[in-house]
Amino acid sequence: MPKPPMPADARTFHRKWGHLARPHVRALAWLLDSPDLLDPNSPHWQGRIATLGPISPAVANWLDDLDADPSPLDAALGARFYSRLGLYAEKLMAFYFAQHGALAAHGLQVRDGKNGTIGEFDFLLREEGSENLLHIEFATKFYLLDGDPDSGNYNRLVGPNLADTLGLKMRKIFNAQLQLSQHPIAQTIAPAPVTKAQALVKGWLFYHATEPAPQIEGISPDHCRGHWRTLSEQAAAPGELFIVMPRLQWLAPLRTPLARSENAPTPAPLARAELLDVLAEKFIADANPVLVATVRDETGWLEEVERGFVVPDGWRARAQARRSDGALPA
Numbered sequence: 326m327p328k329p330p331m332p333a334d335a336r337t338f339h340r341k342w343g344h345l346a347r348p349h350v351r352a353l354a355w356l357l358d359s360p361d362l363l364d365p366n367s368p369h370w371q372g373r374i375a376t377l378g379p380i381s382p383a384v385a386n387w388l389d390d391l392d393a394d395p396s397p398l399d400a401a402l403g404a405r406f407y408s409r410l411g412l413y414a415e416k417l418m419a420f421y422f423a424q425h426g427a428l429a430a431h432g433l434q435v436r437d438g439k440n441g442t443i444g445e446f447d448f449l450l451r452e453e454g455s456e457n458l459l460h461i462e463f464a465t466k467f468y469l470l471d472g473d474p475d476s477g478n479y480n481r482l483v484g485p486n487l488a489d490t491l492g493l494k495m496r497k498i499f500n501a502q503l504q505l506s507q508h509p510i511a512q513t514i515a516p517a518p519v520t521k522a523q524a525l526v527k528g529w530l531f532y533h534a535t536e537p538a539p540q541i542e543g544i545s546p547d548h549c550r551g552h553w554r555t556l557s558e559q560a561a562a563p564g565e566l567f568i569v570m571p572r573l574q575w576l577a578p579l580r581t582p583l584a585r586s587e588n589a590p591t592p593a594p595l596a597r598a599e600l601l602d603v604l605a606e607k608f609i610a611d612a613n614p615v616l617v618a619t620v621r622d623e624t625g626w627l628e629e630v631e632r633g634f635v636v637p638d639g640w641r642a643r644a645q646a647r648r649s650d651g652a653l654p655a
C-alpha cells in the first residue's frame with residue numbers, strides 16, 4: 326500500500342506563502358489552498374463534500390497582487406470588528422468568489438412572512454458552462470479528538486468549548502442546510518435553479534500530544550492538524566517562545582514581525598513560565614481551552630512551528646460529564 330500523504334503543517338504553508346505579509350491575505354490564501362478537512366472522495370459523504378481543488382498559478386498571482394495592494398479586500402471586509410471566526414472566513418470567501426465571477430448570492434436569507442426565517446444560503450455559485458447554481462454551505466471548524474475515533478459518527482471530535490462535535494455539525498449541514506433549495510419559497514428567491522448542494526469544510530483537528538493521530542474514515546489524510554495538552558502537560562512541552570493566538574488568527578499559520586508596534590493585533594511572545602502563569606490565571610475564571618502557537622525567530626519574523634490547544638486539567642472529565650448528561654452525544 327502507498328504511504329499516506331504527510332500531514333499539512335506550518336512549514337508547508339510558510340514555504341509556499343511565507344512571502345505574504347498581510348494577515349487578511351494570508352488567511353485567504355490558507356482558505357483557498359489548505360487541504361479539505363473532510364475527504365471529498367470518501368464514500369461516507371456520498372458526493373456531498375465540495376473541494377476547491379489545487380490553486381492555479383493565476384490565483385497565486387492574484388494573491389500576490391492583493392498582498393501588494395490589499396485595498397479591495399480591506400474595502401470588502403469593511404471597518405467592522407469580526408467577533409466570529411466563521412463570519413470572517415465567510416467574508417473572505419465571498420470576496421474571492423465575487424472577484425472571480427462565480428458569486429450569484431451570498432448570505433441569501435429565505436423568509437416565511439408568518440414563521441420568520443426558514444434558512445440562509447451561504448453561497449450560490451455560478452457553475453461554468455451552466456445556467457444553474459451550486460449551493461455551497463461553508464464552515465471552518467476546530468475539533469479536539471477525545472478518546473478513540475468513532476468513525477462514521479465523529480462525536481469524539483469535540484469543539485474546544487464542549488458545545489459541539491463534528492458529527493453534530495455535519496448532521497445539521499446534511500439534514501437541514503443542504504436541503505434548503507428544496508423548499509418552495511427558496512426556489513422562488515434563488516436567482517436561478519439550484520441543482521446541486523455541497524458542504525465546503527476547512528479547519529484543523531487536534532490530537533492529544535501523547536497519543537498517535539489515527540487515520541479516520543472520511544477525514545482527509547493530509548488535513549491540517551495540531552495537538553492538545555492539559556495545563557500540567559504544557560509545562561513539559563517543547564519550544565521556547567509561545568503566542569496565545571487571537572481567534573481571528575486561527576486560520577493560517579502565524580507569522581508576525583518580531584518588532585511589534587503598539588497597535589499590533591498579535592500578542593507579544595511569552596516564555597514558557599510566562600505562558601503557564603497567563604494560562605493558569607485565565608483558567609480560574611474561564612475554563613475554555615486556549616490555542617497557543619509555538620514560534621521561532623526567522624530573520625526578524627516570528628513564525629509558527631506548531632500549534633496546540635492548552636486545556637484545563639479537568640477538560641476531559643468535563644467532556645465525559647457532558648456526554649453523561651446528554652449535552653454531547655456519547
